[in-house]
Amino acid sequence: xxxxxxVLVHGAFTDATGWIGVISELRSSGIPVIAPSNPLRGLxxxxxxxxxxxxxxxxxxxxxxxxxxxxxxxxxGAAENVVGLVYVAAYVPHEGESLGQLQGGFPESPLTGxxxxxxxxxxxxxxxxxVTIEEAAFPSIFAADVPEEVAGVLAASQxxxxxxxxxxxxxxxxxxxxxxxxxxxxxDRTISPELQRFGAARAGAAVVELPDASHAVALSEPAQxxxxxxxxxxxxx
Numbered sequence: 001x002x003x004x005x006x007v008l009v010h011g012a013f014t015d016a017t018g019w020i021g022v023i024s025e026l027r028s029s030g031i032p033v034i035a036p037s038n039p040l041r042g043l044x045x046x047x048x049x050x051x052x053x054x055x056x057x058x059x060x061x062x063x064x065x066x067x068x069x070x071x072x073x074x075x076x077g078a079a080e081n082v083v084g085l086v087y088v089a090a091y092v093p094h095e096g097e098s099l100g101q102l103q104g105g106f107p108e109s110p111l112t113g114x115x116x117x118x119x120x121x122x123x124x125x126x127x128x129x130x131v132t133i134e135e136a137a138f139p140s141i142f143a144a145d146v147p148e149e150v151a152g153v154l155a156a157s158q159x160x161x162x163x164x165x166x167x168x169x170x171x172x173x174x175x176x177x178x179x180x181x182x183x184x185x186x187x188d189r190t191i192s193p194e195l196q197r198f199g200a201a202r203a204g205a206a207v208v209e210l211p212d213a214s215h216a217v218a219l220s221e222p223a224q225x226x227x228x229x230x231x232x233x234x235x236x237x
Contacts, residue, residue, distance in 0.1 A: 002059060002237070003030065003031050003032060003233050003237055004032075004059065004060040004061055004062045004083055004084070004233055004236055004237065005032045005033070005034065005057055005059060005060070005061050005062070006026055006031055006032065006033040006034075006061075006062050006064060006229055006233065007033075007034055007035070007036065007050075007053070007054060007057070007061055007062070007063050007064065008022065008023070008033065008034070008035040008064045008066075009035075009036070009038055009050060009063065009064060009065045009066065009069035009072055009073055010035070010037075010038050010066055010067075010069055011038070011065070011066045011067025011068035011069040011070070011090070012040060012067060012068045012131075012159070012160075012161035012165070013132060013133055013138075013142065013158045013159060013160075013161065014154065014158070014159060015037065015038075015157075015159055016035040016036065016037055016038075018066070018154075018216070018218050018219055019035045019066075019218055020219075020222075021218065021219060021222025021223075021225075021226075022218050022222045022225050022226050022229070023035060024222070025222055025223055025225075025226030026226050026229060026230070029226075029230060031229075031230070031233055034057075036050070036053050038050075038068075038069060038072065040068075040130075040159055040160065040161045040162060040165070041162045041164075041165075042162050042164040042165050042168055043071055043072070043075070043098075043099070043164075043165050043168040043169070043170065044168050044171070046072050046165070047071075047072050047075035047076050047170075047171070050063075050072050050073070050075075050076040051075070051076040051078075051079055054076055054079045054081065054082060055079060055081075057081065059081065060081055060082075060083040060236065061079070061081050061082050061083065062082075062083060062084040062085075062086060062229065062232050062233055062236060063076065063077050063082055063084070063085050063086070064085075064086040064088060064229055064232075065085070065086070065087055065088065065090050066088040066089060066090060066218055067088075067089055067090055067091065067190065067191060067215065068090075068091060068099070068161065068165060069088075069090060070087045070088075070090025070091045070092055070093075070199075071090075071091045071092075071093050071099055071165075071170060073085050073086075073087070073174070074091075074092060074093055074170055074172075074173055074174055074175060075170050075171050075172055075173075075174065076174070077174030077175070077178055078172045078174045078177075082174065082178060083178065083179075083236040084178060084179050084180065084181070084232045084233075084235065084236040085174060085175055085178050085179070085180040085181070085203075085205075085232075086180070086181045086182070086183075086228060086229050086232050087180065087181070087182040087183070087196075087199070087200060087203075087205060088182075088183045088217060088218060088225055088228075089183065089184070089185040089188055089190075089191060089196060089213075089215050089217050090182070090191070090196065090199070091191065091195075091199060092175065092180075092182070092196075092199025092200060092202065092203050092205075093169075093170040093173065093199070094170065094173050094202065095170055095171070095172050095173040095176075096169050096170065097169055097170055098166065098167050098168060098169045098170075099165065099166045100166045100167055101169075102195070102199070103166075103195065105195075105198075106192055106194055106195045106198070107192065107194075109188075109189055109190060109191060109192045110137075110140075110141055110189045110190075111133065111141055111142075111189065111190045111191075114133050114134045114137040114138075114141050115131040115132070115133060115134070116131060116132050116133070116134050117129055117130075117131055117163075118130050118131070118132065118160055120160075120162075128162060128163070128164065129162070129163045130160035130161060130162045130163060131160060131161055131163055132158045132160045132161075133155070133158065135155045135156065136155075138151065138154065138155035138158070139151035139152065139155065140189065141189050141190055141215075142154070142155075142189075142190055142214065142215050142216055143155075143214055143215070143216035143219070143220075144187065144189070144214040144216075145187070145212065145213060145214040145216070145217075145220040145221075146214070146216050146219050146220050150219070151216075154216070173203075175203035175204070175205070179232075179235065179236065180200075180203045180204065180205040180206070181205055181206045181207075181208075181228055181229075181231060181232045182196070182199070182200035182203070182205040182206070182207045182208070183207075183208050183209075183210065183217065183224070183225060183228050184196045184197055184200060184207060184208070184209040184210070185209075185210055185213040185214060185215060185217050186209055186210060186211035186212060186213060187211065187212050187213055187214055188213070188214060188215045189214070189215065190215035191215065193209075197209075206231070208224070208227075208228050210224060
């Protein structure tokens, strides 16, 4: 029996190298895996990009989304060849819901007061806003359980998220028709554990919680993340 291909979708402020330990774990189990770059330009555009990427893969796909990547797999997961969704410290929006609306139902996380705004040019000559995490705050907000030197490199190499990503609404919610799994990070200071639990419960996901894990759980606990993905692969093979 052929395993589905696992597609790992990173979130804001980072890139696909954050999956390095998870990729190694999955490959050791003979599971095909790929981690594309997430443009981070907005929910609509990023989900369309991911959908097009998934459509070009042969065979079934398990989508795995970290953080903001959870919103993307929620939309792109509607693709016919997607057989399962795995949320890792992630947003799990409903159809017609923005991340701002989802976040609004819960107390603000420490992330909110630690964002730095930048502007970037648009093709029409205008400009738009993107955000990163203040470099000094990054380790405690995003990566409290990874080595200090690694957290420092992550802080210096952040990829900004366009703020339109927080206001655009999810065109669909694939978890309504696809099986899902969720890993909740109990010490997360980027997306509150309460918000993660709410989204996972609403999606009917099978949940694993790591009480001491930070938002950077894919780096700090790659074996645990890979175990949950293996569960999804076995269930959908």
